[in-house]
Amino acid sequence: MDDTTILKGQVLSFDGSPFDAPPTEAARIDQAVAISGGRIAALGATDALTRAYPQARIEDRGDRVIMAGFVDAHVHFPQTAMIASWGKRLIDWLNTYTFPEEMRFADADYAAEIAARYLDLTAAHGTTTMCSFATIHPQSVDAFFTEAQRRGQRVVAGKTCMDRNAPEGLRDTPQSAYDDSKALLARWHGVDRIGYAITPRFSPTSTPEQLEAMGALWAEHPDCLMQTHLSEQVDEIAWVKSLYPEARDYLDTYEAHGLLGARGLYGHAIHLEPREQDRLREVGGALVHCPTSNTFIGSGLFDMAGLMAQGQTVGLATDTGGGSSFSMLRTMAAAYEIGQLRGTPLHAAQLLWLATVGSARALHMDGRIGNLQVGHEADLIVLDLASTPAIAQRTAQAKDIWESLFATIMMGDDRAIAETWIAGASR
Structure with a gap:
């Protein structure tokens, strides 16, 4: 039986360092991430992942941000x-x-x-x-x-x-x-x-x-x-x-x-x-x-x-x-x-x-954790960008995802962490 889970949302990962290039160019936003066997199996468009994993369980997180767990x-x-x-x-x-x-x-x-x-x-x-x-x-x-x-x-x-x-x-x-x-x-x-x-x-x-x-x-x-x-x-x-x-x-x-x-x-x-x-x-x-x-x-x-x-x-x-x-x-x-x-x-x-x-x-672990990349261990979090009324009203005025994320960085706490996944399982 296929143990793959596809999480849909705003999937944030990094292709490079935002200190070496314009910050937003180092990041990418996908529609979904596939998790299988405790690892990241794929990232990309939802349609492409559902075709690749037809038996996968699909879980929709709406406009929440899915990203690597903090280190x-x-x-x-x-x-x-x-x-x-x-x-x-x-x-x-x-x-x-x-x-x-x-x-x-x-x-x-x-x-x-x-x-x-x-x-x-x-x-x-x-x-x-x-x-x-x-x-x-x-x-x-x-x-x-x-x-x-x-x-x-x-x-x-x-x-x-x-x-x-x-x-x-x-x-x-x-x-x-x-x-x-x-x-x-x-x-x-x-x-x-x-x-x-x-x-x-x-x-x-x-x-x-x-x-x-x-x-x-x-x-x-x-x-x-x-x-x-x-x-x-x-x-x-x-x-x-x-x-x-x-x-x-x-x-x-x-x-x-x-x-x-x-x-x-x-x-x-x-x-x-x-x-x-x-x-x-x-x-x-x-x-x-x-x-x-x-x-x-x-x-x-x-x-x-x-x-x-x-x-x-x-x-x-x-x-x-x-x-x-x-x-x-x-x-x-x-x-x-x-x-x-x-x-x-x-x-x-x-x-x-x-x-x-x-x-x-x-920690010399960037090939294993800290990013949503194919083959990495599936330690990830789901961020709620409207976790409090104060953050929600700021997010409603945000021009892009970075303004929304910044508001959560500056005002967020554990209420912003909607889910924490460790080794491919929600905790």
């Missing part, structure tokens, strides 16, 4: 319960809110509860893939992967490694970080839709010995991603300089220990030196823009236009829970606002590309 390239799922905690800058925020909450993940049952809650919340907001930090506890990684595996989701995560400047109960050692990470990697990496990321939190919470151990593990498993933080706040950068006086700059604390590479994910990257920009571009490492976090914690204004013009690889992320929302729509809106403050506002096509193709590319 969140930098999150901390253990911070779910403490999201939107008031009034601290990075270092005090970690000590006051983050570290006490992360200590609770020594309890495997609590870790499982939060993993399920986080994946429920993000699915409701249209996020189908994310790359997450866990805590230092191996059971936090097991909990996240077990829940994602149950849902058939493509996710990446890793045990956070910290051996200094963290409270008792949240510190490991260079050897235990290596051993625990290696065991988790062996247990999970490549199983179903799961990938492992080697995860030193950031240079201030790792000794040179621990960074060296993580670099050695990455060298042994170069197909893994490596995720960390880089140049988020100016006082953080000063702290790094005091801890690593021999380093040329913040990036050098990673580079000197084997933690700079094409499969590296460097969260925030706001205050980069010219040498750091050059090296990141040379190796192809990904910078991950976390706009709601950067404004919420007062970190600074990411130079999206300048970095993209350099040819950097850039993804987009909520940075839950330093970021103040689980929503990639809200994240896109914040990216637009930061662009405005820098005099370089982003087009709706650029924002949607960053939240899908761009983030998938940062």
